[in-house]
Amino acid sequence: MQSLLMIINLVLNVVWFFVIAHVIMSWLISFQVLNTRQQFVAQIWYGLNRVLEPIYSPIRRILPPMGGLDLAPLIVLVAIMAIRIVIQNNIGYFY
Template identity: 60%
Template sequence: MTSLFQILMLLIDVAFFIVIAHIIMSWLINFGVLNLRQPLVAQLWDGLNRMLEPVYGPLRRRLPMMGGLDLAPLIVILGLYAVEIILRNNVSLFL
């Protein structure tokens, strides 16, 4: 059962890094460092959007409009940390 706990923690870490990659890439695109006309950048951006839009979409509909500020990635990161804390506090169930 310890391996199940480790697999769950790995999945949370991977999801966290995907969200962080999406945030950084969106900044780089908005500041003109990355160009979406480049095929590799466009494919990476499209892949990240396809992975995260099912998570961000419902959150964006529930959150109030904040102008140009998107709080959905912050909520997702906080949710991932909350799940990680819950799992770590209940690690005895996996032993």
């Protein structure tokens, strides 16, 4: 059972990294530090959007429109932290 919890933690870490990379990249694109016309940047941006859109879209449907402010990544990060806390506090019940 411990290996299953370690795999869940690994998946949560990967999703955490993807969300942070997506947020940082969106800021860099917004401030015109990165240009999506460059092929490498566009491929990374497209890949991150394809990976994270299934996670973001249900959250965006629930959240009210905020006028250009997207809180879906913040909600995902808080949810990941909550799942980690629940797993760590209840790990004794899995043995």
